């Protein structure tokens with residue numbers, strides 16, 4: 001799939017266009033680009049990988065009140081693009097299992113899921129990751145930082161979703177963990193630079209917050 005189907009872009013604009021929490025069309029396209037780079041090295045069925053990367057947020061329960069309805073709409077649409085039953089099953093498997101879920105997601109079983117999950121996680125870290133995290137915090141009305149609210153480990157997915165912490169805590173609660181959760185060696189290598197940038201950013205943020213001068 002060298003060229004993205006134009007109908008797919010229109011569909012994504014319709015479905016994700018209203019999002020202001022860091023899950024918009026530009027995120028889908030970055031995940032697609034990351035997935036292509038990883039799968040050029042790691043292999044896998046590239047059509048499944050690239051299609052899944054583009055549509056992975058269309059059934060996200062955080063973004064949609066009725067994810068089942070989204071899933072039906074998506075599968076019908078992909079069928080109209082010419083996807084076979086088997087391809088629909090494979091894409092569905094990837095997008096149903098991609099989420100971090102507070103660290104309570106299942107370990108990825110197929111190479112296609114491993115690669116798309118890594119591609120999505122790469123877009124959660126680094127410079128873009130920092131930007132998206134502040135966008136999300138702003139959209140949800142979270143504070144940037146509060147010394148009195150400590151980062152926590154989540155017992156289960158529900159606790160992760162319910163929790164309303166600070167933007168800076170999200171780095172400790174999720175983002176700093178992602179480097180070691182990468183499934184593929186290629187993504188692990190790409191993650192290192194992005195990870196180091198976030199660590200440096202948070203260090204500087206806290207220094208400026210406290211009024212410390214080097």
Ligand code: ADP
Pocket residue numbers: 021022062098099100101102124125129132133134136137142165166167170
């Ligand atoms: P997943 O879908 O993999 O479980 P999320 O959708 O929870 O991950 O997170 C996607 C991105 O949204 C995060 O990488 C982060 O940028 C932002 N985000 C999610 N939860 C929070 C939060 N509590 N505070 C700040 N940003 C968040």
Ligand code: NI
Pocket residue numbers: 023027031056057120
């Ligand atoms: Ni995503």
